[in-house]
Amino acid sequence: MEGEQADLVERAQRGDRAAWDLLLRRHREDVLRIAFRHVGPSGDLEDVVQEALIQVYRSLHTFKGQARFSTWLYRVVSNVAKMHLRAKGSRPRLAEEFAQRAPRVDTHAARGDDAAERMRRARALYAQLDRLSEKKREVLLLHDFDGLSPKDIAERVDAPIMTVRTRLFYARRDLYRAMASDPELRELYGELGELRRAAGQEGGQ
Amino acid sequence: MSTPAHQPKLMALFALEAGALSPAARARLHRHLQRCEVCQQARADLLVYERLRGEVQQLSPPPVDWRRIEAGVEAAIRETASGPPRRSGRPARSLGWASLAMAACATLAYMALPGRPARHDKMPPSKLARIDRPSENEPVTEPTLQRAWVAAHSGPFERSPTRPDAPGHAPLREGDRLQVPLGGTVDLNLGDGVRIRLAGETEATLTRLRDTHVSIELHRGTITEMVPKRTPGALVEVASGDLRVVVTGTHFEVTRSDSGATDVQVAEGSVTVLDAPGRAVAHLSAPATWSSQPRPRAAAPPEQPLRLATPHLASDGGGWASVALTAPPHVKAWRSGATSFATAGELWMRAPLGPLELTAEMDDGRLVQVPLTVVEEGVSLSARRLRALVPALAPSARAGHLTRQQLVEVVARGRGRMQACYEVALRKHPDLHPNVFLRLRLNAHGRVRRLAVDGDGIPDQLLMCLERVARAWRFPPPGGPLSFEVPLRFRAKGG
Numbered sequence: 262m263e264g265e266q267a268d269l270v271e272r273a274q275r276g277d278r279a280a281w282d283l284l285l286r287r288h289r290e291d292v293l294r295i296a297f298r299h300v301g302p303s304g305d306l307e308d309v310v311q312e313a314l315i316q317v318y319r320s321l322h323t324f325k326g327q328a329r330f331s332t333w334l335y336r337v338v339s340n341v342a343k344m345h346l347r348a349k350g351s352r353p354r355l356a357e358e359f360a361q362r363a364p365r366v367d368t369h370a371a372r373g374d375d376a377a378e379r380m381r382r383a384r385a386l387y388a389q390l391d392r393l394s395e396k397k398r399e400v401l402l403l404h405d406f407d408g409l410s411p412k413d414i415a416e417r418v419d420a421p422i423m424t425v426r427t428r429l430f431y432a433r434r435d436l437y438r439a440m441a442s443d444p445e446l447r448e449l450y451g452e453l454g455e456l457r458r459a460a461g462q463e464g465g466q
Numbered sequence: 467m468s469t470p471a472h473q474p475k476l477m478a479l480f481a482l483e484a485g486a487l488s489p490a491a492r493a494r495l496h497r498h499l500q501r502c503e504v505c506q507q508a509r510a511d512l513l514v515y516e517r518l519r520g521e522v523q524q525l526s527p528p529p530v531d532w533r534r535i536e537a538g539v540e541a542a543i544r545e546t547a548s549g550p551p552r553r554s555g556r557p558a559r560s561l562g563w564a565s566l567a568m569a570a571c572a573t574l575a576y577m578a579l580p581g582r583p584a585r586h587d588k589m590p591p592s593k594l595a596r597i598d599r600p601s602e603n604e605p606v607t608e609p610t611l612q613r614a615w616v617a618a619h620s621g622p623f624e625r626s627p628t629r630p631d632a633p634g635h636a637p638l639r640e641g642d643r644l645q646v647p648l649g650g651t652v653d654l655n656l657g658d659g660v661r662i663r664l665a666g667e668t669e670a671t672l673t674r675l676r677d678t679h680v681s682i683e684l685h686r687g688t689i690t691e692m693v694p695k696r697t698p699g700a701l702v703e704v705a706s707g708d709l710r711v712v713v714t715g716t717h718f719e720v721t722r723s724d725s726g727a728t729d730v731q732v733a734e735g736s737v738t739v740l741d742a743p744g745r746a747v748a749h750l751s752a753p754a755t756w757s758s759q760p761r762p763r764a765a766a767p768p769e770q771p772l773r774l775a776t777p778h779l780a781s782d783g784g785g786w787a788s789v790a791l792t793a794p795p796h797v798k799a800w801r802s803g804a805t806s807f808a809t810a811g812e813l814w815m816r817a818p819l820g821p822l823e824l825t826a827e828m829d830d831g832r833l834v835q836v837p838l839t840v841v842e843e844g845v846s847l848s849a850r851r852l853r854a855l856v857p858a859l860a861p862s863a864r865a866g867h868l869t870r871q872q873l874v875e876v877v878a879r880g881r882g883r884m885q886a887c888y889e890v891a892l893r894k895h896p897d898l899h900p901n902v903f904l905r906l907r908l909n910a911h912g913r914v915r916r917l918a919v920d921g922d923g924i925p926d927q928l929l930m931c932l933e934r935v936a937r938a939w940r941f942p943p944p945g946g947p948l949s950f951e952v953p954l955r956f957r958a959k960g961g
Contacts, residue, residue, distance in 0.1 A: 285539070289532065297527035302920075304949075306528070308850050311535045315542040348854075379521050380903060380920065386518045405519050434476050437511050 274321050292338050298402055299342035301387030302380055313341040343395050389439045397432035404429050474508030528920045541812050544635050612657035612675040614638040617780035618815030620807040621650030643671045653778040656680050659694040663777035688721040690775045708742040719774050727759035733772040776804040780816035788844040790814045794852055794859045799827040834858040866944025880935050887931035888956045900924050904936055904952040912941035
């Protein structure tokens with residue numbers, strides 16, 4: 262499989278369109294997953310995926326086969342997602358605000374609808390993640406959301422393991438502080454009181 | 467003197483959650499937690515985060531429109547003239563020139579082959595002489611190959627024969643066949659200022675691209691052609707079935723219908739229509755229209771001056787670069803100088819380096835100026851970036867509005883059909899009780915412009931059925947784009 266993959270990449274690098282098409286079909290879901298992990302449930306996801314695929318095409322010649330293709334792909338896609346988040350951070354967020362003001366319609370059982378509420382909570386969490394620095398955010402996503410070990414993260418982000426651990430600690434600390442000052446997130450979850458009691462009770466054990 | 471606030475023992479709390487504390491340290495921390503409200507609060511926050519994290523981990527990406535994404539990628543790839551940059555790291559532009567040289571060599575080799583098919587060879591030389599073609603007795607210099615290229619296109623098009631080294635924007639060759647789907651346009655420059663536009667649903671072959679003879683065979687659809695006054699002996703023609711429309715300097719349009727009929731409109735100058743043996747069937751001087759059906763008839767000058775499309779004029783040399791724009795949803799057409807492009811998603815054009823004035827025609831009638839600066843690397847802007855650059859293109863500039871009641875009424879009318887979708891899916895999946903989340907975007911007329919269906923474990927059959935139902939919804943016109951979300955919870959009847 263690895264040999265076949267290497268052959269496919271090499272053919273695509275030589276300008277073989279059929280090989281590129283196959284490569285695209287084979288990895289587009291990976292690109293979507295990486296982009297989704299970075300930007301979260303956002304209306305910009307399709308734009309980011311498209312930009313990332315274009316960047317993969319343009320950067321294909323830089324893949325030398327020294328790292329795994331998945332690692333290289335992750336770096337390319339995550340860089341595009343980071344650029345997107347940077348640009349987003351420097352622009353007025355008309356679309357986001359509009360989306361938040363948009364009417365919500367309930368049909369069968371609107372209140373407490375699980376999927377809808379989960380999606381809202383995820384958006385709120387990503388809004389907090391957007392406050393973190395790029396490096397901290399990336400390490401946190403890889404560790405806490407993708408379940409990667411610090412060693413694997415170090416390879417992905419090209420940094421020493423200790424640096425990864427340090428970034429992870431400060432990322433979590435910053436995130437908790439941000440969450441603590443976000444009443445909407447608490448309201449969304451609606452279980453803080455219960456969790457607090459649980460925290461106290463467990464502490465008493 | 468005030469005491470500094472107690473800082474929560476975050477490091478220890480992380481370690482506690484990760485199960486990384488020794489029994490003694492765990493006991494110490496638990497004792498501390500019992501009496502420290504700050505740390506209890508911190509731990510509660512941590513538990514909230516843990517729950518959220520668990521939820522987000524479970525979320526899978528929403529379905530995306532791969533067709534649209536791949537079309538965007540394809541358009542960007544076309545910009546890179548000769549495939550992905552090679553390992554040598556040489557810039558794509560230099561490779562583009564290399565392939566241009568190779569294409570020229572290949573075409574010259576092709577021209578040298580005996581028995582090569584050429585449209586004009588079928589014509590009797592004596593008849594061709596009638597239309598300023600050099601006679602056989604005159605010394606004839608070898609006609610040189612014209613440089614021809616795609617100047618602009620809105621929407622995708624197909625070019626054949628397909629060659630891996632010749633993507634859509636590579637120099638055109640004799641024998642190239644172009645197919646433009648409905649809603650698109652392709653503008654070609656065929657050298658010496660000859661420019662043509664292939665309208666939507668048009669198929670044509672470039673049969674001859676020489677300085678003395680340019681010939682296009684129209685298989686179906688419409689070609690609009692602008693030909694500057696030609697030097698004596700230089701010929702431009704459009705072949706449509708057994709007829710040929712021959713010009714020396716004009717602005718005209720030829721349409722070939724599926725039934726084989728040929729219609730000609732002349733806005734400037736004059737054209738001659740020839741039949742298969744080369745006899746003149748009609749001589750048309752602007753303004754004029756002519757049709758081959760029901761039978762060829764004399765030109766009848768129209769009362770009003772004809773207004774034909776103006777194909778884009780562009781150079782394929784230095785000082786020009788490509789501009790690729792994905793039109794935001796409310797842009798109906800683009801204008802650049804005298805040229806107008808109906809949008810079919812993407813506009814690609816060659817433009818001179820420096821400032822470029824484009825005008826977007828919005829579907830609400832507004833004209834929005836889009837000032838761009840064309841740089842050597844070209845300009846490529848997604849719809850989102852364009853909206854960011856030019857706020858007037860943003861839908862939020864005229865956000866639509868509907869009351870909650872208006873939205874609920876339409877959605878409620880589709881409830882029965884959605885329930886039917888669910889019940890059909892239930893036959894295959896008896897334990898199906900999904901929570902579904904529809905994200906809709908309406909246009910100014912109340913039609914569903916974008917739709918995404920989110921939710922965990924929704925079978926494809928149910929997903930497609932719900933999409934069909936939701937896409938058919940017709941809301942009252944909101945007066946502008948409007949986005950909203952519809953959460954649905956499906957449960958079996960009696961369940």
